[in-house]
Amino acid sequence: MDSTKIRWGIVSTANIGLEKVIPGIQRSQTGTACAIASRSLAKAQSAASDLGIEKAYGSYEDLLADPEIDAIYNPLPNHLHVPVTVQAVKAGKHVLCEKPIALTSQEAAQLLDLPKDKLVAENFMVRAHPQWIRAREIVRSGELGELKAIQAFFSYFNDDPHNIRNMADIGGGALYDIGCYTMLAGRYFFDGEPERVVSLIERDPEFGTDRMTSALLDFGQGRHLNFVVSTQLTPYQRFQLVGTKKRLEIVIPVNAPQGEAVTIRLDDGSELGDGAMRSETIASCDQYGELADVFGRAIKGETPLPHGAADAVQNMKILDALFSSADKGGWVTVG
Template identity: 35%
Template sequence: MKPLRWGILGAANFARKHMGPAIHAAKGAELAALATSSPQKAAGFEAFAPGIRVHDSYDALLADPAIDAVYIPLPNHLHVEWSLKALAAGKHVLCEKPMTLQADEFDQLIAARDASGKLAAEAYMIVHHPQFIRTRELVQGGAIGKLVHVDATFSFFNDDANNIRNKPEAGGGGLRDIGVYTFGSARFVTGQEPVAIPYAKLRMDNDVDVFAQVSADFADFTYTATVSMRMFPRQEITFHGDKGVLKLTCPFNANDFDAATLTLETEGQTVTTERWPGVNQYVLQVENFCNAVQTGAAYPCPLEFSRGTQQMIDMVFAAGGQRA
């Protein structure tokens, strides 16, 4: 089976450091092209992917008949526009999160995906990591008894006014940048959706959210989260049942922030620890995408799932008195 030939729209640092190398390393994939007008930025990709074709515009890359799929790491406010253009050009699309700025924007992406017959998905890598697949298996399998409460935290410090995360016109803010992980991970593991957001305290700076404290009600459990771009780096998610507690201490940036580790404590003070050293969730994401295109297998993170996470973000903005 021929590899899926990939192009990248834009020479973003994240693409150069993580997704470009992941596409280059993934089975069933070939990193074939890059769109950038900067020779200096292109050199960073040529260092690990010699021979990569460099187009001087996004449109030129989309017009390249030798490209099957595109990865889009552009600023948030450009995601919908270029995802739609890529689908119209007959390319499969993997777009960075958040793929949209509001949940209803997913509807046109879903319609375009269905009309094109191509795969389109948000680059939500954590659901491809075995620690989350294992967590879902344990929680839904009753390893901690009846789930009562989920608590999630994700924070880092970034007050650089020139960074796109701090620019409202680029769709910046903590909830869109990392709230997708605290919210989407709970949805993925439990298979449930929030029914209400009884409390959301947001702190804004230059019209972007830099701190959010959230409580949510799901059908069978309660949920709390802290998301911040102005706190010391921390990430953790805990699933607390009536028969045990399951904790992930590096759920989102596995083997970058720390080692991917799952700890399960059950009755009788029995503690089980599982670790996944060396697993690259970005490579797994690309391989699952390629496999879905090449074999028709179900993709672990369809647009409908991503729409649900964005819907929860919209609910939090509304509960916090802010427009999404």
């Protein structure tokens, strides 16, 4: 094993870890997946065998106690994100935690009181993907003119009552699962924070989760983000960034296929029906591996961590406001 690499441990055998994040870590330049834990030792051993991971543990506590592990990836259900992240940091580990980092901003604020020598970040891999980086370069260059509107749509269909995304008491629903990406797009591309939000939620009558949420976020200076997210509509995702001169379209903004080239599109509107659209190909990458390297270089002290615990708390403040707006039926200021 390369002694210069960050040694990762993974708590749980969640599919996002097995299928996306662990392979990304294994393909990263800075890290290696060394251990995996589950409440079932057999599950951990099976996952370790399938993925070529050296160690398997039958409890999260045993993994956190391993002195050879530098960093933890936490893809547990949403209600366990903060408790296990706190445990991990107190055990001396850095933590990359799956989104959303908490159920409320108040819960997430616990992360701000943890020892500062251990890094905590939310697993928004999209900010490490070259297509988001390139799109923001174009925005900042002024090619779009003034970026005034962002329109985002993100949906999939899942009505399985046994799926954690459909369990309201542990943080299921569209806003927590995918709405966090759409509101993050506003923060990232506007280079700012929303001042107020208004939202409309339609809940599943059986699950109690928000199965469709629509929202408008006011970023001030005439800048608006509007989005629709749903857990029970045809699978689709597309982001539009519209400026005073051009618009930019990100074709697969969140679930960009690992190891495949993707496309962003620019259109000055001179011909209706996309006649003036030109495409730009973004080279293939593994966005999970890219984020593992961003986090790994920060752990090594080579570069600062661009988005840490404070950023994650801010994300939760926006989600809090969106839920509150739906309950109150009007605009809510972001706290």
